[in-house]
Amino acid sequence: MTTVLRSVTLPDGTRTDLVMRDGLIVDDAGSGADVLDCDGLIALPGLVDVHTHLREPGREDTETVLSGSRAAARGGFTAVCAMANTTPVTDTAEKAEHIDDLGRRAGLVDVAVIGAISKGLAGQELAELGLMNRSAARVTMFSDDGFCLMNAQLMRRALEWVKPFDGVIAQHSQDSNLAGPGACCHEGELSGRLGLGGWPPVAESAIIARDVQLAEAVGSRVHVCHVSTAEGVDVIRWAKARGVRVTAEVTPHHLLLGTGELVGYDTTFKVNPPLRTDEHIEAVRAALADGTIDAVATDHAPHATHDKDHAFVDARPGMLGLEQALSVVLETMLNPGRIGWETLAERMSHTPARIAKLGGQGRPLAAGEPANLVLVDPSRITTVDRESSASLSRNNPYHGRSLPDPVEATFLRGRETFRR
Numbered sequence: 001m002t003t004v005l006r007s008v009t010l011p012d013g014t015r016t017d018l019v020m021r022d023g024l025i026v027d028d029a030g031s032g033a034d035v036l037d038c039d040g041l042i043a044l045p046g047l048v049d050v051h052t053h054l055r056e057p058g059r060e061d062t063e064t065v066l067s068g069s070r071a072a073a074r075g076g077f078t079a080v081c082a083m084a085n086t087t088p089v090t091d092t093a094e095k096a097e098h099i100d101d102l103g104r105r106a107g108l109v110d111v112a113v114i115g116a117i118s119k120g121l122a123g124q125e126l127a128e129l130g131l132m133n134r135s136a137a138r139v140t141m142f143s144d145d146g147f148c149l150m151n152a153q154l155m156r157r158a159l160e161w162v163k164p165f166d167g168v169i170a171q172h173s174q175d176s177n178l179a180g181p182g183a184c185c186h187e188g189e190l191s192g193r194l195g196l197g198g199w200p201p202v203a204e205s206a207i208i209a210r211d212v213q214l215a216e217a218v219g220s221r222v223h224v225c226h227v228s229t230a231e232g233v234d235v236i237r238w239a240k241a242r243g244v245r246v247t248a249e250v251t252p253h254h255l256l257l258g259t260g261e262l263v264g265y266d267t268t269f270k271v272n273p274p275l276r277t278d279e280h281i282e283a284v285r286a287a288l289a290d291g292t293i294d295a296v297a298t299d300h301a302p303h304a305t306h307d308k309d310h311a312f313v314d315a316r317p318g319m320l321g322l323e324q325a326l327s328v329v330l331e332t333m334l335n336p337g338r339i340g341w342e343t344l345a346e347r348m349s350h351t352p353a354r355i356a357k358l359g360g361q362g363r364p365l366a367a368g369e370p371a372n373l374v375l376v377d378p379s380r381i382t383t384v385d386r387e388s389s390a391s392l393s394r395n396n397p398y399h400g401r402s403l404p405d406p407v408e409a410t411f412l413r414g415r416e417t418f419r420r
């Protein structure tokens with residue numbers, strides 16, 4: 001089967017016919033081709049998310065590997081990395097292989113498995129990092145996300161363990177003493193007025209500072225999840241200038257949404273780390289533009305309505321992200337002229353694929369490469385409706401907002417996984 005994307009625009013602005021056959025981009029058209037008129041459409045390499053919560057096993061009422069894969073394909077993704085905080089936790093080779101199997105069976109995006117750093121995410125004892133890496137799931141990224149790995153010695157050991165196979169430790173940077181369980185709002189005038197526990201920026205930046213120094217001492221790779229503060233960005237910039245092997249991600253919601261969303265106590269907007277003030281939003285946008293922040297990652301965190309319908313302090317933290325990630329990056333970064341299409345492709349495809357070591361993903365749109373790509377209509381705008389989601393959950397923070405709605409079609413190895 002041959003598909004021709006006629007007259008499509010590449011990220012560098014050139015127009016061409018992209019031909020896909022047998023899962024690859026090829027040079028010639030051949031016969032029997034299915035032709036798509038792509039006038040006005042842009043082709044991006046398939047988006048890659050290094051931070052996705054699928055809730056299988058354990059909370060299949062809120063998301064499964066299949067439903068999350070569907071949401072991902074609709075968002076233009078061809079690969080997602082599944083976080084380990086499921087029930088049970090992904091902390092053994094066998095459990096990692098199980099998720100890997102589910103991802104293949106769903107078949108809509110490549111599902112890379114993230115293994116836990118510590119057994120049961122308890123922060124006490126290392127999980128079987130080596131065995132997970134040598135398993136069929138070939139885990140290279142490890143994270144206790146949802147919890148910060150507070151024990152510095154355990155962090156050091158984890159960095160040492162993954163060094164031989166160039167793995168990466170992804171940290172949820174939140175000092176649990178500075179920002180404890182009751183912390184659910186950016187610390188400031190507003191948290192006081194709303195009576196919500198404050199979460200100071202230093203709770204993030206202090207852990208990042210510790211971790212980049214550990215990564216430097218060990219010579220291993222650390223990845224900072226969901227950077228949300230100007231202070232965190234400053235530490236990462238300093239570490240990169242020293243040559244520390246650190247990478248960082250920002251979420252769509254931290255690029256767009258601020259503390260103002262909290263005034264109605266709508267628990268949809270409760271998330272870890274919390275939504276921040278304008279100066280922090282500006283800092284993460286600037287850092288994403290200049291490359292201090294390497295990637296956009298969704299932190300797609302589906303939750304049941306009954307887990308959100310509580311007093312703000314008691315509601316589960318987290319919000320959906322897969323379907324509107326590209327929309328938000330267009331709105332906050334591309335349309336205002338802060339980045340162009342090539343940088344967008346770097347931050348949402350090439351670089352995240354490199355961080356998670358996903359072969360075949362994040363590749364250039366060139367002959368001989370796997371045909372993983374997304375077709376984008378940059379001019380389309382829609383009012384987001386949480387009911388029209390492919391996710392099983394409805395905690396969509398963009399509900400009712402007018403946003404770009406760019407994804408026309410997604411292809412995984414030449415096969416259409418989503419079409420508007």
Ligand SMILES: NC(=O)N[C@@H](CC(=O)O)C(=O)O
Nearest residue numbers: 053145146271272301317318
């Ligand atoms: N981001 C969140 O607020 N919640 C995440 C966990 C996490 O990313 O820390 C979840 O699993 O629900």
Ligand SMILES: [Zn+2]
Nearest residue numbers: 145146172225
């Ligand atoms: Zn986290």
Ligand SMILES: [Zn+2]
Nearest residue numbers: 083145146299
């Ligand atoms: Zn997360």
